[in-house]
Amino acid sequence: MSSKISSDATAAAVPIVEVSELTRAFGSRRAVAGVSFSLAAGECLAVFGPNGAGKTTLLRVLAGLLKPTSGSARVSGIQLPGGALARSRIGLISHHTMLYEALSPRENVAFAARLYGIRDARPRVDDALGRMAMLERGNTPVRSLSRGMQQRVSIARAMVHSPQLVLADEPYNGLDDSGARALTALLQELRGAGTAIIIVTHNLAEGLSLATRAAVMQSGRFVRQDTVDRIDAGSYTRTYREALGTGG
């Protein structure tokens, strides 16, 4: 993975994600309701909001797991749902680990690497596991690992193909301090190399430390969207608390 990561100053101008009036409904309920934003290479959007606000649905649409009901979303210029090419550019970290319990971390990550077309997977697998400090436990069945360790493996799995866009849904869930530091360092390194990141989290401080832009989502909409350098932390926290107070 490290061989793919190189700083590129021009990358910042390239739009990786373009979302326009994106809506996803389940029956009459609109989980995502007219969300619009764009994200250039190397940018990180932190999305905050109460449970049920539509954050996970938004990420699932962008990952190609759900079809939008209306509106449009593009990843690297490819209209979603854009088939294999679009999916090959995305790394998904879910609050589910998406791992196979009977396989080891090394087997899980190698399986993912091969699905993404990486023929000589071993060095990439070792690199990804090494970054999440999971090399030593690389051959232990996943079912024997703690929830935090499984989350580390899940992150390695999502990063092994050096995605252009990382979708991270509560990626810090279950991680201890060292795991959280490793993840933050990895996400910052990816950002520096031009990877766009969308991170969903309930932790304002954590999200804002990584993000270049931030949005508060409520009832399927972005009720506030700013670049981080323009954010007044006090008013932002108030908006967030108000959103939490009203529920999804």
Add this chain to the structure above:
Amino acid sequence: MADILFAAWLIARKDLTIEFRTRSAFFSAVVFALLSMAIFYYAWDPTAVTATDLAPGVLWVIFTFSGLLGLHRSFGVEAADHAIDGLLASPVSRESIFLGKAIANLIFVAGVQLVAIPALVLFYNLPLGNVAGPLVAIAVLAAIGLVAVGTLFSAMAVNTRLAELLLPMLALPFFVPIVTAAAQATAKLLSGRPVIEAAAWLKLLLAFDIVFVAACTLAYPFTVED
């Protein structure tokens, strides 16, 4: 096409590795097959029904139900911690996922058959003679059809609350034409009729296989669209 088959083999190999590690479904299916065979054997009155008349029915009833045990597990391993999302978010085609699952299931069913057919021959003292080859052909053709249909319905049933009940309810009606053709062809062979008499049933099985494999492969992507 090569990419689709390569990805399918990756998925099949992963499923077989998991089954080899846990061995839960395979041993369950083999034990079920042997116990059912024993029950049929002790309930059988050889003065009323000959072994060659009874054995084809016993064989295909047992294969149908023991196969369901493996088919249910097929997408069950993907349901744990939403591993299916990892597959669906990857660049492999939906058709590859279906074919990978079907290949793994076919090897699973073939493994069960490999134990169950010799056991049936021993239980009922069947005259295999020169029909072993055609019998293997029937077993393979029938397994392909059963696995294609069963894999599709396993994918549909896995996210429901009553998956264990729903899978047989959905799949069994579609198994009927395959099991009928397989049992009829097996009966012809075991009763010592010329192989050519079973040819029509073999052709019918082949036709079912082509239709079911094509239809189920094309239908699978719709089962995972939300």
